[in-house]
Amino acid sequence: MGDNETLIQTKVLFVDDEENILGSLRRLMMDEEFEVLTANSGEEALKVLNNVKDVGLIVSDQRMPGLAGADFLAQARVIAPEALRIMLTGYADINATIDAINKGGAYRYISKPWNDDEFLHTIRDGVQKYRLLQENRRLTEIVNRQNEELKEWNGRLKSRVLEQTALIRKQNEELRTLNENLSTNYNNAILAFSGLLELREQGARNHSRYVQELAVNAAKSMGLSGEEIETIKVAALLHDIGEIGIPEHILRMSVNDMDDEDLKVYRQHPVRGQTAIDVVEGLRAAGILIRHHHENFDGRGFPDRLKGDDIPLGARIIAMADFIDTTINRIGGENAIELTLDRVNGQLGKVLDPQLFSYFNKLTKYFYFEKPRHEMVEEEFDPLDLHVGLMLSRDIRSGTGVLLLSKGITLNTARINSIKRFYNLDPPDHGVYVLVER
Ligand SMILES: [Fe+2]
Numbered sequence: 001m002g003d004n005e006t007l008i009q010t011k012v013l014f015v016d017d018e019e020n021i022l023g024s025l026r027r028l029m030m031d032e033e034f035e036v037l038t039a040n041s042g043e044e045a046l047k048v049l050n051n052v053k054d055v056g057l058i059v060s061d062q063r064m065p066g067l068a069g070a071d072f073l074a075q076a077r078v079i080a081p082e083a084l085r086i087m088l089t090g091y092a093d094i095n096a097t098i099d100a101i102n103k104g105g106a107y108r109y110i111s112k113p114w115n116d117d118e119f120l121h122t123i124r125d126g127v128q129k130y131r132l133l134q135e136n137r138r139l140t141e142i143v144n145r146q147n148e149e150l151k152e153w154n155g156r157l158k159s160r161v162l163e164q165t166a167l168i169r170k171q172n173e174e175l176r177t178l179n180e181n182l183s184t185n186y187n188n189a190i191l192a193f194s195g196l197l198e199l200r201e202q203g204a205r206n207h208s209r210y211v212q213e214l215a216v217n218a219a220k221s222m223g224l225s226g227e228e229i230e231t232i233k234v235a236a237l238l239h240d241i242g243e244i245g246i247p248e249h250i251l252r253m254s255v256n257d258m259d260d261e262d263l264k265v266y267r268q269h270p271v272r273g274q275t276a277i278d279v280v281e282g283l284r285a286a287g288i289l290i291r292h293h294h295e296n297f298d299g300r301g302f303p304d305r306l307k308g309d310d311i312p313l314g315a316r317i318i319a320m321a322d323f324i325d326t327t328i329n330r331i332g333g334e335n336a337i338e339l340t341l342d343r344v345n346g347q348l349g350k351v352l353d354p355q356l357f358s359y360f361n362k363l364t365k366y367f368y369f370e371k372p373r374h375e376m377v378e379e380e381f382d383p384l385d386l387h388v389g390l391m392l393s394r395d396i397r398s399g400t401g402v403l404l405l406s407k408g409i410t411l412n413t414a415r416i417n418s419i420k421r422f423y424n425l426d427p428p429d430h431g432v433y434v435l436v437e438r
């Protein structure tokens with residue numbers, strides 16, 4: 001009975017200033033086993049929270065007139081501290097993300113327009129997590145109470161005590177499992193940040209993930225501990241997160257072509273990256289590696305001009321993986337692997353740590369040989385010819401300049417439909433630019 005009650009009572013509150021979005025959310029959630037509440041503004045949503053109990057999940061848009069999403073979530077956190085919070089946003093904005101995680105305590109981030117299945121999955125996941133939290137709390141109470149009782153009984157009824165101890169041990173076990181399920185906050189923050197990065201990365205090459213795989217494989221073959229490997233895994237994935245917010249034209253340039261001013265801006269990215277993820281406590285160790293991923297072994301890198309073994313090992317590993325992936329992509333073609341390894345060799349003791357080379361040498365040959373890269377070229381498509389799976393090579397803006405979708409996004413049916421609508425309402429004077437394999 002108890003279970004059923006929690007099931008029915010859990011409520012999900014959606015906050016968006018656009019009535020049609022709330023409408024489609026209501027329809028999407030129609031068959032779900034939780035109650036759906038909606039509000040048109042942060043202010044209205046706060047009223048709802050003050051009047052309604054058992055809101056387990058709050059999903060809020062970031063851009064709203066009046067209270068912005070992150071500020072609303074921050075206030076909601078005070079009124080309903082147990083509810084989980086999710087941020088919805090229509091564009092890749094690192095400040096909004098940081099605000100949402102930091103101020104609003106958001107544990108997840110969904111970008112608009114969304115894929116219905118993924119969206120539903122995220123919401124169900126959140127409701128489930130809320131229920132786990134409640135269950136966790138209930139069990140903690142029972143265990144505490146029983147511990148109290150146990151103290152009283154102790155010495156009086158020994159057999160009873162033993163029985164009770166066994167029960168408590170079992171419940172502690174359950175509690176530990178629940179707690180493990182809940183330690184995902186950290187993973188969610190990583191997801192939010194890497195989602196933001198993927199929006200930014202051009203084309204299909206997915207630099208961050210390649211650097212991550214190379215670095216983690218090298219770290220494993222070096223026999224580093226599980227914890228060190230985990231830190232490298234996160235840092236490698238997010239190493240260039242600080243590039244978000246740096247002007248596009250600078251990022252497109254090779255370092256050799258930058259003037260002093262551009263270089264100065266570009267060189268801020270490791271520190272900016274560290275600062276961005278510093279809001280999440282569990283990510284701080286990775287932040288240190290991110291800060292130092294452009295130090296050179298000879299002490300001539302940035303930002304701190306660290307030298308040799310003073311550079312954290314994980315940062316030296318990521319630097320080599322970064323160098324390899326960047327160079328292989330730049331050279332391209334059949335001999336790219338050999339030429340890249342030659343260049344790595346040439347930088348040993350200068351940019352890169354000579355002791356690491358043996359771990360990357362074979363790995364690189366295997367890794368890139370097994371993953372042949374296809375040449376991608378840009379093509380202009382009529383919106384009517386778009387199909388699922390294509391990736392945007394440029395932002396889509398309406399004729400009057402409103403941003404609909406950012407480049408790097410992969411098209412699904414919902415996105416294609418909104419592009420078509422967009423091209424009807426306020427058409428730009430060109431087609432949709434996407435990447436296709438040559
Ligand atoms: Fe970098």
Ligand SMILES: [Fe+2]
Pocket residue numbers: 207239240322
């Ligand atoms: Fe990089």
